[in-house]
Amino acid sequence: MSNKDQTKQEILDAYHFRHATKEFDPNKKVSDDDFRFIMETGRLSPSSFGFEPWRFLVIQNPELREKIKNTAWGAYGKLPEASHFVVILARTKQDTKYDSDYLQDHFKNKKNMPEDHLAKYLERIEQFQKVDFDLLEGDRPLYDWAGKQTYIALGNMMTAAAQIGVDSCPIEGFDVEKMNTLLNEEGLLEDGHFGISVMVAFGYRVKDPAPKSRRPYEDIVKFV
DSSP states (O other): OOHHHHHHHHHHHHHHHOOBOOOBOTTOOOOHHHHHHHHHHHHTOOOGGGOOOEEEEEOOOHHHHHHHHHHOGGGTTTTTTSSEEEEEEEEOHHHHSTTOHHHHHIIIIISOOOHHHHHHHHHHHHHIIIIISOOOSSSHHHHHHHHHHHHHHHHHHHHHHHHTTOEEEEEOOSOHHHHHHHHHHTTOSTTTTEEEEEEEEEEOBSSOOOOOOOOOHHHHOOOO
C-alpha cells in the first residue's frame, strides 16, 4: 500500500470510528497536548472571506459547567462526564458587517493586507453581503452566516479528534435565547459581539456504538 493510500485509509478509519458519543468515561481525560492539537485544527479551519468569525470557549469552571448542564438539555448527559466541553460562538453583525471595526483590524493587522487591496476587498464583501447573499436585513442573517462558518471548524475538530482516538459529540440541544442569556451574564459574549452557535464535548466512550450506517454512495454523489 502506498503512503497516500495508507493515509486515505487512516482518514476513512477515523470517519468510521467517529460517532456522536452519548456517554463519556469520567475517569479518562484528554491530554493537554492532544486537546491543543484538536483546538488548533479548529483555529486553522477555513472561513468565508477569511473572517474567522468564531470563538471557542473551553468550559473548565465546575460552576459554569453545572449551569450549562441545567440550561442546555443536550448537554445534560455530557457534563460533567466529558473530559473537555467547548461552546463555539459566532460573531454577530457588529463584527461581520463589511464596514465593521473588527474587519478593518482583522484584515489590516492580522492578515497584513495592504491598504489599497483592503479597500477593494471590503467593497467585494459589501457586494456579497448586500446583493449576492442578501445578508443585511436585520441582525439574524449575518449571525446565521457566521454560524455556518463555525460548523466548518466543528467538523474539522471532530475529525481530528477521531484520528487520534478521541471521541466527541456535537450538541445543538439548547434554547438559543436561554444559553445566550447565561453566557452574557457570565460576561462571555463581549457586549453583543458574539452569540452561541453550537457546542461540542470531547472525551472517551464508555461503550462502542452500533456499526456506522449511511445512505449508499450512488444515492448521495451525482455526477452531472
